[in-house]
Amino acid sequence: MGLAGILIALLFLIWLAYRGWSILLLAPLAAMLAALLSGQPVIAHWTLTFMHSGAGFIAQYFPLFLLGALFGKLMDDSGSLKTIADFMTAKLGPKRAVLAVVLAGAIVTYGGVSLFVAFFVLAPMAHALFKAGNIPTSLMPPAIVLGTSTFTMTAMPGTPAIQNAIPIPYFGTTPFAAPGLGIIATVIILAFGLLWLARMERVARRRGLGYAGGPSHDSAVDSALVRERASAAREFDPAELHRGSASVRQPGIAVAVLPLVVVVVGNLGMNLLVLPHWQASYLAQAEWGATRMAAVGGVWAVLIALAAAIVCLVALNYRSMRTLRESVDAGANAAVLPALSVASLVGFGAVVAALPAFAIVREWVLTIEGGPLVSLAVATNVLAALTGSASGGLTIALQALAPTYMSLSSSLGIDPALLHRVAVIGAGTLDSLPHNGAVVSLLAVCGATHRESYFDILMVGIVGPIVALVTVVALGTRFGAF
Template identity: 65%
Template structure:
């Protein structure tokens, strides 16, 4: 009965979340359904297990959600994201429209700009470029997804994405875990995705297919106000789309150098904090009870990203001090944009904690750990499945590591497996099957581009799932053979 309860709770969560119900309500309800089938105390699981795990997630990662959303809104309102995208499209031209959109998305998201900010800036601009180049509109979502939601989210070393941060407290790693394997996986994802999109563009031109009918900018405006898009999106990434249109935009755009400077600061400060500054600091005081009896390995990765985002926000504000019409409005909108996503993902984590605490979950744990191929394969399978079911890379990844992270660390200690390798496998694994049709980022992307699943989802699958799976397989194979590098 306990296993049936887990399936019933999960089925309820997935089915109603797909229909736009709030995860804030669904996650505790699904957790209680699973606990009821096991005959477990319901109130204790809700107030102690569910809320305890959700609160720990918020305590660990809310600074990243907050700063990431504020940085994204500052970059949006200063016109920096628009300036960077404009620059890419001007330099590459309409003849390389797909490449321009991919690279613009990759640059801004690797620099720390929130995914949905990138969507709402890139979509209208990219669609206008695709129309001028005669590239089918249906390829636009896949081009944006390739640049914003694949290698810069999960593979490229140092990326400040929340997905790359989640394994750090579990494995004691940094944002630059397994850099060589991450770069290799990034090259595979980017190369495969561009190959596929170019192939589809050539086939469309040969068939005489052009851009297609429809307006250019209207879909993005409508998507920002869609409540179903908002609910699904809030479990997928760290920015509430409802705040996109709030704030005060600068009357003019900065120069390309000033626009790109905060993004460069994110990467540079993150690198310095991770590899130079924090390792030289005396943080022995962290072992004291007043600081939670923790260690630098448990908090250093998050600290690195927090300082990098703070430095980037200050840089963006400094170089645009006279251009922002209302600093308070911009900062408020960014801060508000982080609240619903962090609590939505925390609720998914709370659901996973209740399931992991049930007696029936022992069989699930044994099955996962017993998957042929070793711990890297089983870790990849676990993160893939949970990210697919929840429609959230961050939620699925945290659930998997909450339930299995300590076990994998024991395996690593016993076998000599590098935690950095597990970090990279887990993050890439979370960013593959999360892009199923119900994923909030997919739903939002299609909405802002004005296309449907039928028109564009196949290409999203190829660049967002197939390419990522190929990269994941290569990382696991090489990691198993030669270890982390």
Template identity: 65%
Template sequence: MGLLGLLVGLGLLVLFAFRGWSVLLLAPFAALVAALFGGEPLLANLTQVFMTNAAAFLAQFFPIFLLGAVFGKLMDDSGAVTSVAAFMAKRLGERRVILAVVLAGAAVTYGGVSLFVAFFVIVPMARSLFRAAEIPRRLIPAAIVLGTSTFTMSALPGTPSIQNAIPMPFFGTTPFAAPGLGIVASLIMLGTGLWWLHRAEAKARRAGEGYGDEVEDVTERAASDELVRERATTAREFDPAELQHGHRSDQASPVLNAVLPLIVVVAVNLLMSLVVLPRLDVSYLAEQRFGGTSLAAVAGVWSVAVALTAAIVTTIVLNWSRLPALRQTMDAGANASVLPAFSVASLVGFGAVVAALPAFTTVRDWVLAIEGGPLVSLAVATNILAALTGSASGGLTIALDALGDTYVDLAARTGIDLALMHRVAVIGSGTLDILPHNGAVVSLLAICGLTHRDSYFDIVMVGIVTSLLALVAVIALGSVLGSF
């Protein structure tokens, strides 16, 4: 009965989340259903397991949600994201339209700009470029997914994405874990993704397909769509409804002013991770008032938080004149972080209740018994949970909350570098999460005015297939050469 309850609870969560119900309601309900079938005490599971673990997730990662959303909103309202996209379009757009869209998305998301901010800026630019080049508009979502939701989310060393931050407290790693393997994975994702998109473009040209019929601009409507919002906030760290608040500048930021904050994010993150924090005396962290923790458990989050703070200050200083409603902009950014953070925390609470059920032992043993060793079983676990929840961050946290200590022990016994574990876990979470019910996919298609029938196959090829190829390569290289 316990295993049945686990499956019923998970099924209810997936079914109703796909229908647009709020995860804030669904996750505790589904957790209690699982506990009920397992004959476990309901109120104890709600207050002592669900809420405790959800609160622990917020305590660890809310600073990154908050600072990332504020930074993204400042970059949007100052015209900086528009400026970066326009620069890419000008330099590459006439001859390399697809590459321009991909690199525009990659530049802003690797620099710390929230995914949904990038969507709402890059989609109009992509429409214009694809129309002028007579490339089918159905390829726009795939080009944007490749640039924003693959290698810059899970593979590039130092990426400030929440997915890259989640394994750090579990494994004691930094945002730059396994940098060589991350670069290899990024090249595989980018190279195979571009190959597929150019192949699709050439095929469309031979068939005389062209851009297709123009559709009504539904960008603003998509931002306020409640169904899109509910799905989006479990997928990434920005509530799209807040894009309509604040005050967007009428003029784009100068390119240098737009690019410099993105550079600051990467540079400060690198300095904090590899230079500053390792040299600090933080023995005080062992005191009970600081949670009796260690630098390894907090260094990654500290690095990303400081990098985003430095980028926020840089954005404000360089674009002061283009931020006439600074308080409203920052308020909107702060508000945009709340619903995503609490939604993912609720998924984490659900996962904690499931992991505490006696029946979960069967699931854990099955995962650990998967052929291929710990790296393969970790990749499978993160893939499955990210797919079921439609959330890379939610699925990754559930997997590591339930199995993180086990994999740390396995790594010690088998000699696997925890940095390699980190990179495999993050890339694994960013593959099958891009299923049809994923909030980012639903949101992007709504913004583009397209359907799954129009564009989802190409999204699968550039988002799922390329990431799986990269994941296989990282596991194979890491198994032979170790972490590098």
């Protein structure tokens, strides 16, 4: 009954989450249901296993949620994101509308801007370009997904996305883990996605299909259903998007891009130049958690890079931002619900992992043919798919299985950096199933439907990344991390 209880609890969580119920309530209920059906102490699992695990996730990653959401909100309200969108529009134009949207999304998300902030800037840009180029509205969501939710989230070395930070404490790695493999995966995902979208654009033109418009993207922000699904999927609460007000004037392109550069260069500089020489022997003491720099340094690097970028952004735009305090408040508030929602999923995963029946699941995962890299890819894929959250699924998988994989990596000579990259790319594939909050939100923002756009989202957001994941696993198995 224990394994059946886990499956029933998981189905209960997925079904009600898809119907818009809050993860904050569903996750503990599902965890208690799993414990009850397994004959385990229900209240103890809720107040101890669930809460301790969720609190641990908040302790490790809330600063990243906070600074990431704040940076995204300030980039939006300063007008910097609109400047970048306008610049890409002017340089590439309607004839290369799809490429312009993809590249604009990649630039801002690799620079540290939260996904949902990017959505609400890219959608108006895409509407304008697609209308001028007479390109079907149905291709807008997959173009935005390709630029914001694939290679810049999981594959590009050093990406500040929360998904790329989650494996750091488990594997003692950095955001730049396996950079060569990450670049190869990036090229595959981007090339596959652009070729697919170009093909679908040609097909649409042969059929005489063109731009058909869509409802105002602003209406999606007020949808309670969109908000609940979105908050568990990514790191920004859409309800905070319209708090504060836009800058009285847009900055120039150099000023708009500089904070993004600060994030990338600061992250790289911290990992290559600062952290290797940082004297932090005190971390081994019990009062600091008896940890080590390898377990926290990668997260620290991203935090310092984001903090420096925020200071740079405010300094450059202080005079033109009329409601700086409101924007700061909104950015800070936008981090809370997503962080708690993902922490609740992590708490659910901790309870499941603590149940006796989970040993069967662990043994099944570890006996998958192909070796540890294949089994790790499958585990992160499956959990991200079931939870509809790359970050939630990834954390659940690593919390339950990371010690085992680290032991295997030591005995088999596998570089933990390779485990890091495989796990992150694996979490960013099947998380984009139809029930994913980011998918639901993006379709609402673009004025499209699952029927119109989801197949193309599947191709660029799932098939392309899976091809890249298989390639990375194959190369990693043959040549190791590089």
